[in-house]
Amino acid sequence: MKTVKLLPLVLLVFLAGCELIxxxxxxxxxxxxxxxxxxNNGTHCPPGQAKKGKC
Structure with a gap:
C-alpha cells in the first residue's frame, strides 16, 4: 500500500526536472x-527647393 502512494510522488519528482521547449x-x-x-555626390535637394532653383 505504501508503494502505491509513493509511486506518484516519485513520478512527480522526476517530471519536475523536465523542461519542454x-x-x-x-x-x-x-x-x-x-x-x-x-x-548626386552626396547632396540632397528636396523637391520643393529644386523647383525654386535653390539647389
Missing amino acids: GPSVRVSGPKVIVDGNSS
Whole structure:
C-alpha cells in the first residue's frame, strides 16, 4: 500500500526536472546595401527647393 502512494510522488519528482521547449524561430534583420556611386555626390535637394532653383 505504501508503494502505491509513493509511486506518484516519485513520478512527480522526476517530471519536475523536465523542461519542454517548443519550436523556435530566428529572424535576421534586413540586409542593407549602400551604393557609394551615386550621381548626386552626396547632396540632397528636396523637391520643393529644386523647383525654386535653390539647389
